Amino acid sequence: MKISVYYTPESTPENEIPDCAVVIDVLRATTTIVTALNNGAKSVKAYSDLDLLTKESNLLPPESRLRLGERGGKKVDFCDLGNSPLDCTVETVSGKQLFISTTNGTRSLQRVQEAKTVIAGAMINYQAVVDYLQEKQPETLWLLGSGWEGGYSLEDTVCAGAIASLLVDTGKPDMIGNDEVIASIALYQQWQDKLLDLFKLSSHGQRLLRLALDDDLKYCSQKNITDTLPIQTSLGLVSLSN
Ligand code: MLT
Numbered sequence: 001m002k003i004s005v006y007y008t009p010e011s012t013p014e015n016e017i018p019d020c021a022v023v024i025d026v027l028r029a030t031t032t033i034v035t036a037l038n039n040g041a042k043s044v045k046a047y048s049d050l051d052l053l054t055k056e057s058n059l060l061p062p063e064s065r066l067r068l069g070e071r072g073g074k075k076v077d078f079c080d081l082g083n084s085p086l087d088c089t090v091e092t093v094s095g096k097q098l099f100i101s102t103t104n105g106t107r108s109l110q111r112v113q114e115a116k117t118v119i120a121g122a123m124i125n126y127q128a129v130v131d132y133l134q135e136k137q138p139e140t141l142w143l144l145g146s147g148w149e150g151g152y153s154l155e156d157t158v159c160a161g162a163i164a165s166l167l168v169d170t171g172k173p174d175m176i177g178n179d180e181v182i183a184s185i186a187l188y189q190q191w192q193d194k195l196l197d198l199f200k201l202s203s204h205g206q207r208l209l210r211l212a213l214d215d216d217l218k219y220c221s222q223k224n225i226t227d228t229l230p231i232q233t234s235l236g237l238v239s240l241s242n
Helices: 029-038 050-057 105-111 123-136 154-167 179-191 195-201 203-210 214-220
Strands: 002-006 020-024 043-046 065-071 097-101 117-121 140-145 230-234 237-240
Touching (some): 002 154, 020 123, 029 117, 029 123, 043 105, 050 097, 105 140, 154 195, 154 203
Parallel strands (some): 002 140, 020 140, 043 097, 065 097
Antiparallel strands (some): 043 237, 117 230, 230 237
C-alpha cells in the first residue's frame, strides 16, 4: 500500500486517481454522512451543484427523500436540513434517501468518484476505515481532506493523521507517498487527546462557533463512536459497506 495525504481536492495531482480514496470532511460533511447512514438512511448522494441536486431529488416522492444543503456553514433555504450531524437522528433520516451539497466536502467526493473504492471517513469512524484498508490492502491510497475553499484545514489533516498513524510503518519508506503523510501523523500525535481544543482553534471551527454550533464541534471531535463505513456504490452515491 502506498499512502498519500492531500489537504484539499485542489492539491491532488491532475489526471491521477488512486485505487482507493478516503474522503475526509470532519467539520462536517463526512461526519454527517457517517451519522446519517448509522441512523438508518438508505443512501447519501453528493452534489456540488444545488440545481442538479434539486432536479434529481425531485424524481423521488417527498416522503422518501431529504435534501441537505450548506453554504458557508449555514443551511441552504430550500433544503430540509443543513449539514449538522445532530439533525440526522433516526426519526429524521431512517429509510430516506439523502441528497447533500456542502461547500467543500461534496467537491472532494466528486474529485475521486472515479476511484475503484471511495470511502467517507471522519474522527467518529476512523478505526472502521483502518480495519477496511488493512483487510483490502489497496495498492494506492489517498487520504483526501476537504479544507475550506481550496485552503488547508486542521481538522481534516488530523483525521488523515489518525488513519495514517495506524497504517504507516515508518520502517518501510516505500509506503509513504508524500511528506504530508508524516506531517499529518505528527499533527495527530500532538493533538490526539485534545481534538476539541484543536477544532476550536481551526478556522472552520471558529466559523461554526460564531454560528453557535458548539455542539456540532463536540460531536465531530469524538473518536470511533461508530463502526459505520460509508462506501461509494455508484457514482457520487454512498451507502453502508456490507
Ligand atoms: C463543507 O463541506 O465545507 C462543510 O461540511 C461545511 C460545514 O457544513 O460545516
